[in-house]
Amino acid sequence: MKRFFLLLFSAFSIIFLTTGCGDKEELERQAFVIALGLDKDEKDHLISVTFQVANPQVNTSKAAEAQNEQPSNIISVSAPDIFSAKELTQSSLSRKVTFAHLRTIIIGEELAKTDEFRHIIDSAVIDPELRRESIMIVSQEKASDYIHKNKPALESSPHKYYEFMEERWDSTGLVSKSNLNNFYHRSEGELALIIYATTKRNETVHTDEDTYKAGQVPQKAGDPVQMIGSAVMQNRKMIGTLNGEETRMALLIKRKSPINSFVASFIDPLNEKFRISARVIKDGHTKINVSPNQDPLKVAVSVPIKLQVRSNPGLTNYTTNEKNQTILKKSIEKQLEKDALKLIKKTKVEYKGEPFAWHINARKHFWTMKDFQKYDWEKHYQHAKVDVRFKVTIENFGAQIKPIPIKPSEKD
Incomplete structure (x- = not known):
């Protein structure tokens, strides 16, 4: 009797398992x-x-x-x-x-x-x-x-x-x-x-x-x-x-950037006729501090990045000169911050919204989603005071020897 029920159960199980193939299509x-x-x-x-x-x-x-x-x-x-x-x-x-x-x-x-x-x-x-x-x-x-x-x-x-x-x-x-x-x-x-x-x-x-x-x-x-x-x-x-x-820039100043590294060029601060190329590496998540209780709204953004210098066409000595290294580091930070603020202004004035997902940080300050919607994030963002800081660390300067200086031509 047990064997009969076991066989009956197995038969019904096979039927149920194969019913999902009724609408199959050959490739x-x-x-x-x-x-x-x-x-x-x-x-x-x-x-x-x-x-x-x-x-x-x-x-x-x-x-x-x-x-x-x-x-x-x-x-x-x-x-x-x-x-x-x-x-x-x-x-x-x-x-x-x-x-x-x-x-x-x-x-x-x-x-x-x-x-x-x-x-x-x-x-x-x-x-x-x-x-x-x-x-x-x-x-x-x-x-x-x-x-x-x-x-x-x-x-x-x-x-x-x-x-x-x-x-x-x-x-x-x-x-x-x-x-x-x-x-x-x-x-x-x-x-x-x-x-x-x-x-x-x-x-x-x-x-x-x-x-x-x-x-x-x-x-x-x-x-x-x-x-x-x-x-x-x-x-x-x-x-x-x-x-x-x-x-x-929009991807960089997000909290979780979808890009980990890329190659970009920057103005050589000691020889502005040339640009220095470097690999930019995101060194951790962007830190975002939103203060919706203040009027106007305040947003503080801190972006940690590392740089690996790839080319130095102006042949400025950044490899062994620490003073020049400091100048380059601060110059790149200012260039990045200037570009970020320019983009933020464009999104506030032209598009009246932000693509950086900062609203996620703002929502944490409200008890309910209804309170956040009542706050009207987009309207406050248009008048917000945004402070962006890039924390740049230069890992290497490309060539490991002192560059040979270029002799100025008669035209220069």
Whole structure:
């Protein structure tokens, strides 16, 4: 009898365990969207949705059979929302369209600046296939044009391109790595920074290597896409942009910076015709002290960083001269503090909000969330007195021998 019930229980267990496979789909029957583009349509209350669908035979064991095939298929349709567009693509695709591997969402700047964009992106999270880890990018041109023109020379698979670019963003700090999850966490008045990109060119030459926006970098060859700077979003709507330098600074003065180190250049204080390049390393969390009980609001920020000097074109003796070392250290601190205060003023005056997540420190001073909302953080921030201090420690000065001085020419 025990054996009978044991067999009966095992049979029912197998049935229950296999019921979850009823809606399974074979891989070869699915069309994996790797990039999704959103644009404003010519007709009101419609959007143009572009799907970049991966070709499963490229970069696989069957690659020899698909030598003349494109790595992806790009389809654009007009629809009221993303889900309707997803269904409409099935009119031309034989495989079931899925967002299971989607990791990049590109929004055209024209659409990002409209009030409709908020409703479009908010409703997108309903789809369980749309992962919140998906990277968000705002393109200057239409998202469809961006996707069509983005043909990286070194990567045949588009999904690999975005995967590798994501690793580079962590090491440069020239863009603010943003995804759906971070975007949704921003409440009404807070500012969100989204990656800014373009395939257009409006090249300019700056002496400071990071003061560019996407499309301005003087690039003569290479991949058509440039990603540098940030699109500033407020209330799920684009209201402006930051260049690469401003984006880096915004990430640096956050309490927990998403970048650990990057290379930057600074004016040589003893020879201002040249700039000194150094690796900047975040030496711990930024210390933020918010005093909401004072009028006006006071915010004190202390940023600990370490520097490793990489190049010294002016050949000023910083290696063995301690006096020169002190001058360089104080000069870099002043340059960083000046840039930080300039950015803070811009966010207060132009955007009337802050992207540094300082409101999290302010919330600790209130008993309830309702009290904090009543305080109106954005309004007080616009009139706040902000003090920013950089604590710079120089680890090394590059060359370990005394530099050879340059002989002045007759022209000098």
